[in-house]
Amino acid sequence: xxxxxxxxxxxxxxxxxxxxxxxxxxxxxxxxxxxxxxxxxxxxxxxxxxxxxxxxxxxxxxxxxxxxxxxxxxxxxxxxxxxxxxxxxxxxxxxxxxxxxxxxxxxxxxx
Amino acid sequence: xxxxxxxxxxxxxxxxxxxxxxxxxxxxxxxxxxxxxxxxxxxxxxxxxxxxxxxxxxxxxxxxxxxxxxxxxxxxxxxxxxxxxxxxxxxxxxxxxxxxxxxxxxxxxxxxx
Numbered sequence: 001x002x003x004x005x006x007x008x009x010x011x012x013x014x015x016x017x018x019x020x021x022x023x024x025x026x027x028x029x030x031x032x033x034x035x036x037x038x039x040x041x042x043x044x045x046x047x048x049x050x051x052x053x054x055x056x057x058x059x060x061x062x063x064x065x066x067x068x069x070x071x072x073x074x075x076x077x078x079x080x081x082x083x084x085x086x087x088x089x090x091x092x093x094x095x096x097x098x099x100x101x102x103x104x105x106x107x108x109x110x111x
Numbered sequence: 112x113x114x115x116x117x118x119x120x121x122x123x124x125x126x127x128x129x130x131x132x133x134x135x136x137x138x139x140x141x142x143x144x145x146x147x148x149x150x151x152x153x154x155x156x157x158x159x160x161x162x163x164x165x166x167x168x169x170x171x172x173x174x175x176x177x178x179x180x181x182x183x184x185x186x187x188x189x190x191x192x193x194x195x196x197x198x199x200x201x202x203x204x205x206x207x208x209x210x211x212x213x214x215x216x217x218x219x220x221x222x223x224x
Contacts, residue, residue, distance in 0.1 A: 034212070034213075036215075042217070043115075043202070043215040043217045044202070044215045046212055049212065089153060089154065095210050097167065098156035098170065099144075099146075099213060100156065101146075101154040101155075103153040104152075104153050
């Protein structure tokens with residue numbers, strides 16, 4: 001089955017800096033790659049997703065890049081703010097099927 | 112509109128008892144998914160429904176776990192003879208159709224003593 005590796009497990013940045021989280025996946029058939037943000041005690045919320053026919057997608061301060069050849073994708077957050085502090089999960093799937101999640105990255109943005 | 116809802120929000124049970132967890136998907140969403148999140152871990156897929164049928168049950172960890180969905184809406188996840196290792200947050204998600212974005216509920220936190 002699909003195996004998703006996520007790095008780093010923890011990340012601490014200063015407010016205003018950029019944060020990058022990287023994921024790799026094993027199943028070349030995967031074609032959908034969402035990112036979820038989970039604040040403590042809350043539900044995971046989709047922040048951005050990308051499908052395999054696109055190499056990059058941007059939404060304000062958040063961007064995701066996908067390299068299908070290398071089977072890795074990354075989340076980039078620019079101009080980080082304290083409210084960006086949360087656990088971020090990447091996932092990979094064949095669209096419409098179960099999401100296979102990474103183990104998460106705990107991001108801390110210090111003022 | 113209303114998001115995915117789950118009940119109860121917290122459940123404490125004794126080892127060996129059965130529990131039922133409920134998920135109400137977003138109205139009109141035809142696909143429904145159950146995941147499990149153990150402490151400090153990622154989300155683990157359990158089962159999904161397209162309408163009332165469950166084409167993929169591969170993630171259910173044992174035959175003590177079962178799920179059903181009726182009327183293309185509410186779903187119930189049942190854990191029989193609970194064990195301490197079943198303690199986790201059980202999350203439900205729904206999507207408009209099979210190929211769309213999954214939206215998560217708040218989860219049910221299950222503690223088996």
